[in-house]
Amino acid sequence: MLAKVVKYRWQYLMIAPAVVLLFLFSYIPMAGIQVAFKDFHIGLTIWNSPWVEFENFSFLQDDQFWVVVRNTLWIALLKFVFGFPAPILLALLINEVRHSGFKRFVQSVSYLPHFFSWIVVAYILQSMLTLDGGLVNQFITNLGGQPIFFLGSTEWFRPMIVVSGLWKEVGWNTILYLAAITTIDPQLYEAARVEGAGRLAQMRHITFPGILPTVSIVLILSMPSLIAVGMDQIYPLMNPAIQPVADVLDTYILRNGLQQGYFGTATAIGLLSSAISLLLVLFTNRISRQLNGEGLW
Amino acid sequence: MKLSASERTGQILIIVLLSLLCVSVLYPFLYMLAISLNVGSDAANGGVYLWPRKFTLYNFEVVLGNAVIQHAYLITILRTMIGTIAGLLVTLLAAFGLSYRGLPLRGTLLGYVLITMLFSGGLIPFYIQLYNLSLVNTFWVYVIPSAFSAWNMFVMLKFLQGIPDALIESAELDGAGPLRVLVSVVVPLSQPMLAALGLFVAVMHWNDWFAGAFFVSDQNLIPVQTFLQHLLSAQDISTVLGSNNNIESLARGSMLENITLMSIKMATVMISAIPILCVYPFLQRYFVKGVLIGSVKG
Numbered sequence: 001m002l003a004k005v006v007k008y009r010w011q012y013l014m015i016a017p018a019v020v021l022l023f024l025f026s027y028i029p030m031a032g033i034q035v036a037f038k039d040f041h042i043g044l045t046i047w048n049s050p051w052v053e054f055e056n057f058s059f060l061q062d063d064q065f066w067v068v069v070r071n072t073l074w075i076a077l078l079k080f081v082f083g084f085p086a087p088i089l090l091a092l093l094i095n096e097v098r099h100s101g102f103k104r105f106v107q108s109v110s111y112l113p114h115f116f117s118w119i120v121v122a123y124i125l126q127s128m129l130t131l132d133g134g135l136v137n138q139f140i141t142n143l144g145g146q147p148i149f150f151l152g153s154t155e156w157f158r159p160m161i162v163v164s165g166l167w168k169e170v171g172w173n174t175i176l177y178l179a180a181i182t183t184i185d186p187q188l189y190e191a192a193r194v195e196g197a198g199r200l201a202q203m204r205h206i207t208f209p210g211i212l213p214t215v216s217i218v219l220i221l222s223m224p225s226l227i228a229v230g231m232d233q234i235y236p237l238m239n240p241a242i243q244p245v246a247d248v249l250d251t252y253i254l255r256n257g258l259q260q261g262y263f264g265t266a267t268a269i270g271l272l273s274s275a276i277s278l279l280l281v282l283f284t285n286r287i288s289r290q291l292n293g294e295g296l297w
Numbered sequence: 298m299k300l301s302a303s304e305r306t307g308q309i310l311i312i313v314l315l316s317l318l319c320v321s322v323l324y325p326f327l328y329m330l331a332i333s334l335n336v337g338s339d340a341a342n343g344g345v346y347l348w349p350r351k352f353t354l355y356n357f358e359v360v361l362g363n364a365v366i367q368h369a370y371l372i373t374i375l376r377t378m379i380g381t382i383a384g385l386l387v388t389l390l391a392a393f394g395l396s397y398r399g400l401p402l403r404g405t406l407l408g409y410v411l412i413t414m415l416f417s418g419g420l421i422p423f424y425i426q427l428y429n430l431s432l433v434n435t436f437w438v439y440v441i442p443s444a445f446s447a448w449n450m451f452v453m454l455k456f457l458q459g460i461p462d463a464l465i466e467s468a469e470l471d472g473a474g475p476l477r478v479l480v481s482v483v484v485p486l487s488q489p490m491l492a493a494l495g496l497f498v499a500v501m502h503w504n505d506w507f508a509g510a511f512f513v514s515d516q517n518l519i520p521v522q523t524f525l526q527h528l529l530s531a532q533d534i535s536t537v538l539g540s541n542n543n544i545e546s547l548a549r550g551s552m553l554e555n556i557t558l559m560s561i562k563m564a565t566v567m568i569s570a571i572p573i574l575c576v577y578p579f580l581q582r583y584f585v586k587g588v589l590i591g592s593v594k595g
Contacts, residue, residue: 004399008400010476011394011475012394015406017391017444018445025423030416030417035425042425045429046425102312109323111581112322120525127563128325198303257420266420267421
């Protein structure tokens with residue numbers, strides 16, 4: 001054994017930086033979760049701060065917290081219902097395009113927003129949607145309607161989050177589905193045509209079942225980010241007018257923890273939300289294995 | 298192949314739908330570019346939709362001449378360069394080391410990496426750790442914690458496993474050690490993969506505003522995206538231009554009254570987005586490959 005380790009000393013040396021970085025920035029923070037059960041302040045160390053049992057979980061009795069939970073679930077649900085099927089539909093549409101130049105053009109353009117930050121997307125929303133001079137509102141007023149304050153209205157906030165999320169990521173998320181489509185055996189289409197199946201029937205009976213394994217993998221992988229909605233997307237758009245609907249677990253943790261210094265409470269909330277996302281992954285993995293025999297593990 | 302009438306209608310419908318999608322992506326950029334190239338006070342009257350009406354480069358001059366923005370760019374460029382090199386290096390080395398199937402404890406090490414992808418301590422314990430390591434409020438908080446990416450490591454590992462063993466064995470027969478194998482066999486063969494991962498890491502660094510907003514309070518350390526994030530909620534122009542030595546260069550132009558907060562914002566956004574728009578066409582074929590290799594099961 002030792003001789004083997006010596007033989008592979010170079011390899012261990014190469015892996016060492018990664019092991020150290022993971023230890024410092026993943027494993028120590030995992031051990032730091034105990035802050036959820038402690039009275040911690042900056043200046044104390046995690047180890048010598050006193051235990052307070054479940055005192056930090058008193059947020060469970062806070063009405064504001066349940067509003068935040070409801071907001072998080074709403075946004076997660078809406079983003080999932082619209083965001084999950086959209087790239088599948090787009091991939092099916094792109095796949096139907098006959099003209100290969102146009103196909104490539106659509107792909108290149110639709111990937112593009114993925115490469116911009118949410119800050120830039122927030123600017124785009126601002127420039128298109130503001131009350132004075134925003135293009136969309138000018139269009140509405142030209143048609144004789146009343147301008148809508150999209151960025152400061154509680155009714156419009158959720159649709160806006162869904163649409164901007166779709167706009168930014170839908171093209172990017174088609175990559176895997178388009179690749180899965182190319183692996184489908186062309187003979188299947190041949191056979192279907194002989195049987196008299198039209199384009200729509202082929203899409204439904206060949207293309208869609210063909211990408212189903214990919215669909216379930218993407219489904220499982222999207223679970224952790226489901227609950228973690230928003231820091232990147234919502235925080236830049238946050239303002240007092242929409243906070244009642246926009247405040248989600250991530251922004252709540254950020255405000256309580258980093259900005260107000262309630263480290264214990266914020267860690268406790270973070271612990272709950274990572275536990276939920278882990279459960280979601282395990283649960284979807286199981287369902288996926290039962291439905292089509294494929295899971296991540 | 299001849300298309301039937303219904304298929305042709307289908308084609309037209311699809312092309313119209315997809316064209317609308319493309320317009321929705323491209324138009325906002327053209328609109329913002331037009332605003333940023335127009336005299337601010339004139340654009341405020343409305344009616345600039347696609348082309349600047351009163352063309353000027355003044356907005357860009359103000360933005361590029363602003364010391365705060367210049368500094369933010371310097372930080373962004375530095376962290377993108379150093380962060381990308383560090384990120385690729387640590388990740389590639391780990392993937393290469395772990396690609397040796399005979400390595401003792403290999404399974405344990407892979408598990409050690411995998412666990413961090415499923416579970417994390419969350420934001421607050423992570424922040425406390427940054428604080429304890431004295432990384433908060435330093436430039437290195439941008440580079441060091443993100444120097445290793447478990448996700449990218451697995452993508453790279455999968456790619457390395459596709460390199461024929463015979464190539465590596467023949468190099469070893471010639472007396473090459475692992476380091477030599479890495480430099481003269483593996484790296485040249487992995488160029489497309491390294492380009493893809495490099496692009497992802499670079500874009501992540503270029504676009505990150507979060508670390509600059511919460512792990513750093515020193516205004517000399519904030520990157521462009523964090524500056525933009527502050528600017529997003531700014532209500533008047535002095536928040537943007539007030540606290541710096543740019544005032545006198547502004548005063549020299551009688552144009553000062555012609556700039557608006559909106560035109561300045563749009564110019565700043567354009568400058569942050571243009572580098573990505575420039576490299577995008579060249580690297581496109583690589584990143585698709587990168588995503589695909591990452592998704593291959595097995």
